[in-house]
Amino acid sequence: MRGGFSLLAIALLTLVTFAGPAQAIGLIRDAETEHIIRKYSEPIFRAAGLNPNAISIHIVNDNSLNAFVAGGQRMFVNTGMIRRADSPNMLIGVIAHETGHIAGGHLVTRRNAIEGNTAAAILSFVLGIGAVAAGAGDVGGAILAGGTSVAQRNILEYTRVQEAAADQAAMTYLNQVGWSGRGLVKTFELFRGYEVLSSRQQDPYLRSHPLSSERLSSLEDRVENSPYKDRKDPNDWQFEHDMVRAKLAGFLDRPAVTFRRYPKSDESAPARYARAVAHHHASDLGKALVEISSLVEEFPDNPFLWELKGQILFESGKAREAIAPYEKSVDLLGDSPLLRVGLAQAMLATDDPSLTKPAVEHLEKSLRYDRENSFAFHQLAMGYSRLGDKPLADLATAERYYLTGDIRQAKQHAYRAQEGLPEGTPNWLRAQDILNSKG
Incomplete structure (x- = not known):
């Protein structure tokens, strides 16, 4: 890994930073975590209709126990919640509870009570999701254009009545799908010790989701x-849950911490997974490949696992060698947009003209399912440019700037795109939509 985590140069685990004068909020894109x-x-x-x-669904790079819904039907889950959930059922219970807030219309009730600046900040936060700025030859860090100052920990606060209603709704959904609710109870029990702490010491989930004995x-x-x-x-x-938790530990903790938590004597798959990432983080390509290769063989x-092998090779300056494992990951799970972006990025990084068209095809397929990935649009613009299609390159760049909130730049590129696109075609109309956007 080049640089620190704030400049994480990876495709499968991408940090998107929402910076403001008060604090920075990071979103993580990871195909595996999003999949589970x-x-x-x-x-x-x-079950909730x-x-x-x-x-x-968005993953927040924050070690606190928290999950929340905001900006319409968007659910946010902290890495701390994922990592401290011992079982899938604990996380499932929280998801069911947050779904109860969505289905119960609590977002609308709360939004009506939010005053000007806070409402604008939340809107800016939500509109900026997926904004990944272009880094030199890698994904790099990402900074949300517009400088929002949202404090994620205080986005929503629910009344005790709404909380109780969400609990009951969660149990209704869990019963409908035939899953236990004990995980939700276990998660809430983690908060009991926090109730006696000061508000500064309390976990933000407890403050925004008041928990009573009743x-x-x-x-x-x-x-x-x-x-x-x-x-x-x-x-x-x-097993999948333990693997994701181990991977997050490898990426989010310092290598020394990961090696203590997952010592070499631990030959379990999650331990090897965490160590593969940690060795990569420590720029030890040989040891990282030993660990990940043992896993893909098993x-x-x-x-x-194939994706991580591709990522390790790519970030170690071996773009061409990264293509085969990335291709294997796409062959196994072709409906994952992020896997295709990783493969396309490796293809484009080789500067091999014969790989440009297939890279563009992978990016186009990815964006059919995930049009909030501005980095994919950046890569697509690069691909179209190499193919000599300037109008589509301009349109992809316009999409990228639109997602990052830079409407002025988005309109400039949309205007250029329209000049070279046949009037009335879908791409021309999309450029017109950007030109008509406010800002």
Whole structure:
């Protein structure tokens, strides 16, 4: 890894920073973490009568126990929540609770009570999601244009009535899908010790989601009366969960901390996964490849292991060697937009003209499913430029600036794109939409 975590030059775990005068908020893009959270969430969304495709899930780079919903149907989950959830069921319970806030209309109620500056900050925060600025030959760090000053910990505060309603809704959804609610109770029990602390010491989740003894007791009663209270998570889910937690530890902690937590004597798959990332973080390519190669040999059908191998090679200056493992990851899980972006980035980094067109095709497919990835648009602009298609390169650049909140630059490039695009075509109309946007 080149530089510190704030300038993380990786495709699969990308830090998006929301900077402001008060604090900085980071969002992490990781195909594997997003994949398992989506797997946990979609049955719950359907049970709540929500369209899973209409709900965006975002991972916040914050070690505190927190999850929240904001800006319409957007759910945010802290890395601290993921890492401290011992089982999928603990995280599933939190997701079900937050879904209860969405389905219960609590967002609308709260939004109506938010005053000017806070509402504008939240809107700016949400509109800026996915904004990844271009780095030289790598993903690099990302800074949200416009300088929002959102304090994530104070975005939403719910009343005790709303919290109790979300608890009950969560249990309804969990019963409908046949999952236990004990994970939610276990998560809430983690907060009990914080109730006696000062507001500065308390975890932000407790402050924004007030927890009372009566509320917890009511939830426990509902769980104990559920026919699914003893239902366990599938073994493969627990394995996937442990792998994600280990990977996050490798990326987010200092290598020395990771090596203490996952010593060489621990030959479990999660431990090797964490060490592979930590060795990469420590710029030890040889040891990183030993660890990740042992994993892909043992689990050849795991796309995320192949992705990490590709990432390690790419970030070590071996773009051409990174292509094969990235291709394997895409072959195994072709519907993951981020995997295709990683592959395309490696292809373009070789400067091989024969790889430009396939790289562009992968980026186009990625953006059909995830149009909030401004880095993908940056790579696409590069690809179109190399193919000699200046209008489409300008349009991709306009999309990139639009996502990062730089509307002035977006309009400039949209205007240039329109000059070379046939009038009335979908691409021409998209350029017109950007030109018509406010800002």
